Amino acid sequence: MSSASPTGANGPLQNQALGTFAKNTFGFAVSLALTLLGLVLVTFLIARVVPIDPVLVMVGDRASPEAYEQARRAMGLDQPVYRQFLDYLGQVVVGDLGRSVMTGRDVLSDTLRAFPATLELALAATLIGAVLGVPAGVFAAVRRGRASDHLVRIISLIGYSLPVFWLGMVALLVFYARLGWVEGPGRIGIAYQYSVPGRTGFVLLDALLAGEWAAARNAFSHLILPACILGYVSMAFIARMTRSLMIEQLSQEYVLAARAKGVPASTVIWRHAFGNVIVQVITVITLTFAYLLEGAVLTETVFAWPGIGLYITQALFSADLNAVVGGTIVIGISFVFLNRGADLLYRIFDPRIR
């Protein structure tokens, strides 16, 4: 995190500000490049030690020796490992993530299809988690030790400790199969699958943009259950963290002083105490969101949600090196940007950083 200079009307200050901006941007670019290099290297090595023969996945178990050898050469696997890595790096630098063995398409277009699905789910889940988790955490901290505090803690503990896979199954059984409140697995019903133009990759948004209300409703109905499940899990984490941050603040002397001065309770809680922990809460929410971007594999499996987690997992099981590295790069980039976004939010909320 760095300090931005106030921009004045005089030259030196402006130049200084521009210099700082350039430095910041350069620093960001360097950190992005280093992150990606590390990611590519580690993922590449992991994919190399997976005890699965990638050629097998490509040609099947019963290919003739010639077909096998031809595919092996085509995949560059006859080269020494360092050569393979350098070749791959050379491709990545120019934005070519190679071709996926699994789908036969280029990895970039695969990930650009899968990533929005995950993003859509993660955004909805984080929204639910934050909207419920932050007030619940504050509420529990204020009523520390009372029944309502225990209730919040128990609910959080359940969300924390139950396997999300099982939770998803039960939720499907109850809300979809038994009650019929929501649509089942998948992103959108087949009736609408091909009537909505995919402009943004977010099905719900696309349907709204196209003015297809029935399709939008259907997409929302598909999204809400997995989003609630993941939202519940994030809520558990956010509520717990918010609670402990708030408890620490509420025991500070300035809170006592404010109360003694007769400041209304809600102002003390929200403006004074919460205002002081908001930066940490943002960090917690960002972490949750980041976790959802790569940790939603099980939910994606249960709900047949064609997201990036599912994509990378299946790629791993297929020893589909390009897809694994490509998918990881996409997630890696979004992590770097998330961090950047959190930094910017700190500036808005924390006057000391401005």
Place this chain on the structure above:
Amino acid sequence: MGLKSVLRMTTAVVMLSFASMAPSYADTPPDTLVMATSIDGVTSFDPAEVFEFVGGEISNNVYLRLLVRNEADFSEVIGGAAESWEISEDGLTYTFTMRDGLTFASGAPVTAQDAAFSLQRVVKLGKSPAFILTQFGWTPENVEQNVTAQDDRTLVLRISEAFAPTLVLNALSSGVGSMVEKAVALSHEKDGDLGYDWLRSNSAGAGAFVLRAWQPNEAIVLEANESFYLGKPKLNRVIYRHVPEATAQRLMLERGDVDMARSLGAEQIDSLASNSDVKVEIDEKATVLYIGLNEKKPELQNPKVQEAIRLLVDYDGIGGTMLRHQYRVHQSVLAKGGFAALEELPYKQDLEKAKALLAEAGYPDGFNLELDVFAGAPYRDIGEALQANFAQAGIKVSVVASDRRQVLTKYRARNHQAVLMVWSPDYGDPHSTMDFFLSNPDNSDAGTAKTAAWRNSWFDPELKELADKAIHESDTEKRKAIYADIQRSLQTDSPFVVMFQQTEPVAMRSNVENWVSGPAFDTYVFRGITK
């Protein structure tokens, strides 16, 4: 805003979200069959390359093959794109007459030139299934001389040896015999790939359906080909929805969001029994489940140990409740229902005899054995049941469950001791199976033919000779008899313990009719399905 109001508001938002969802009872469109299954194995739809389950069944519905299997009796081959054929005296030349008036989905006629191009293309591309054709002596260099179109309706094939006609015709009825529209393939050609890159995700066939869309990990859509030569399919659309989780598949089927669930386990099938809206059909498939014993491990070389292992398996116990709906007892490499399959079941569990054999072999206290199995159901359970069976004679089995591809990688490198493995024939002729279990031209670690014989470090030259005799035997009954002898020999003297044959349970809504699966991975026929 007070704390309570914030809480009240959030609660209201959540309640409203749910309230906006009135109960929905979605039915699939009446002209569309929707199947829930896992489509993550699909890598290509090019018939010169397709070699896995979902791709295989789609290819059979999108492409018309030169010859096809008779839906009334799948062991019989009948005319597809070709209506008749003649075989020369010396058995080296096959002359096919193409069906008159046949068209591709595009409307263009299916000519002998298309047929020749399609077969040549398979050989030139040299993808995995190419060996089905190259065994007839065709190479990328000579295939244009040996596969020729004499005129628009006459296709002539010359093969290198006088193979059994049944073998040649069976091979041509497999996926590599698919008719690809030459003009379309070539119009999409890139760098001399004969349209391969485009055909991986598009179709140019004369089958009952057309491939309309493929979204990896999401859906595959087939649309009816109105000009199909046997008449327009009953349904306009067939959609595969990727639902990897079996429980989710079951729920969707029960809700009516899909018409079929294709990958349910035994428990899910059981749970559907009480639901009158759903029915289950059990199809017999040509897949067999066997144990491969690697003779690299000294104990496993001993024929007495191999025999003891055969006698330790509790066939009926495992094949009963544990494998219900999924496998049934079968003990020879050729699956029941196909040509020349041996249905005899000579083995039953006999602990005393097995212990005696182990003692004779010099292992009265048994030995340690590592058994590789697929991690999924029911394979891990079978592995554990075998572990208990073998323990009764002192063989201490450690079951190693790993991902399917990991097991295959290990097996192909022959780094296993014992493996629980499935085999399904590549095309509808016994030779496909026999070649895999018997052929082993180089039994050294450097051997490149990764057959089951090589993988288990075993070779029986006499049996191999018999198999070679069978593929040149033009008398079908005699050919069958040779295969019966080979199967009996494999049953009693080989490192393969064949135990079960796969049955595939397919759960569907009760209004779905005329589901035709056929014995193989690529013999499904969708055009007659109604709902």
